[in-house]
Amino acid sequence: MPLQPQVDRIKGGIPKEVGMQKMKKPKSKSALMFALLLGSVLLAGCVGAGNFIWLDENGNGIQDAGEPGAADVGVTLFNSADDAAVATTNTDADGQYTLVVQGVTSGTYYVGFDLPVGVNFTMPDQGNDDEKDSDADPSTGLTPSYSLSGVVQHVDAGLVPLPSVQEEAVEGSEEQAAPTAGIGDYVWQDENANGLQDAGEPGVG
Numbered sequence: 001m002p003l004q005p006q007v008d009r010i011k012g013g014i015p016k017e018v019g020m021q022k023m024k025k026p027k028s029k030s031a032l033m034f035a036l037l038l039g040s041v042l043l044a045g046c047v048g049a050g051n052f053i054w055l056d057e058n059g060n061g062i063q064d065a066g067e068p069g070a071a072d073v074g075v076t077l078f079n080s081a082d083d084a085a086v087a088t089t090n091t092d093a094d095g096q097y098t099l100v101v102q103g104v105t106s107g108t109y110y111v112g113f114d115l116p117v118g119v120n121f122t123m124p125d126q127g128n129d130d131e132k133d134s135d136a137d138p139s140t141g142l143t144p145s146y147s148l149s150g151v152v153q154h155v156d157a158g159l160v161p162l163p164s165v166q167e168e169a170v171e172g173s174e175e176q177a178a179p180t181a182g183i184g185d186y187v188w189q190d191e192n193a194n195g196l197q198d199a200g201e202p203g204v205g
Helices: 029-043 165-176
Strands: 006-011 014-018 046-055 074-079 084-090 096-102 107-113 119-121 146-148 157-161
Touching: 046 074, 046 107, 046 146, 074 096, 084 096, 096 107
Parallel strands: 046 157
Antiparallel strands: 006 014, 046 096, 074 084, 074 107, 107 146, 119 157
C-alpha cells in the first residue's frame, strides 16, 4: 500500500509532506499538467487562514503603504469547538503566513497571534477594507471565529511599538509641571471692629 501524505506544517501555502519522494521537475507538458493536478488534489479538502502581520508605524490600525511586515511571529489556528490548536507556523521574512488543515472541508476556527517583545496589538477593524485592517483582539491576540470552507486570506494583525522610557519620562515631567491653584487676598487690623476695611486700618504682615 503506498504511503499517504501527512501534512505537518504549511508555509506560504506549500505543503511539507512526510512519506513521499521529492517530486522531480516535469520533463514534458503532459507531465507538468499531471503535477499541477496532483498538487490540486493534495490541497483539496482543506481549511485554513493566512495573510499578514505588520508593524503599524502610525498606529491607525490600517496597513499603509511602506509599513513593513513582522518576521518570525508565531501564529496558531484553533478549532472553535474545543479550543484545540490544529496548526501552527511563523511568519516569513515579509510577515506573511499560511495555516492549513488537510482532510477537512469545513469548520469553525480562530487564529491566535504571539506578541513579540516591545510591541502591542494595534486597534482592530479600522477602515472599510477587511484586507487592510487588524483582526487581533489587543487584549488577547485572538481573532473572532470564522466559519471556513476553504483557506481565507485576510486574517491579519498589526503591531504598534510600546512607548520608550524617554517618552514616558517626558510625559511624567509634563504632568509634574502642571500649574497649581490657590487663594489669597488681604489680612488687616479691623480697629473699629466693624468688619470692613476702613481707610487707614493697617495690614497685618
